[in-house]
Amino acid sequence: QVQLVESGGGLVQTGDSLRLSCAASGRTFSSYAMGWFRQAPGKEREFVAGISRSGDSTTYADSVKGRFTLSRDNAKNTVYLQMNSLKPEDTAVYYCAATFLTLATTRGSYNYWGQGTQVTVSS
Secondary structure (H helix, E strand, O other): OOOEEEEOOEEEEOOOOEEEEEEEOOOOHHHOEEEEEEEOOOOOOEEEEEEOOOOOOEEEOOOOOOOEEEEEEOOOOEEEEEEOOOOHHHOEEEEEEEEOOOOOOOHHHOOEEOOOEEEEEEO
16 A cells, blocks of 8 residues: 655746655555646546656646656655646646556546645636
């Protein structure tokens, strides 16, 4: 089992950057592929980005491709979501998640979830 704690959210303006972090407990962090999802008020939770166990493969939602970068440091049990050129439509609660699968993009594929961190982008 793994516990996930997100941090780094906040209130920013359009065009600004933020870096979200997700710290994982346990000794088997490198056994999990990781992902980020987000959920805006009144909307379904949607996939944002995913990264493989080693970090050599990543995948992104079309809406964030070219603006967000996902990376991981297995020595620190942490994944990072660098978010650049933020837009008001990026406003949401961002969730970190872990999966036993190689790389996943669907919510149901993830086994463990963090509590989320709020990102608000003002226009």
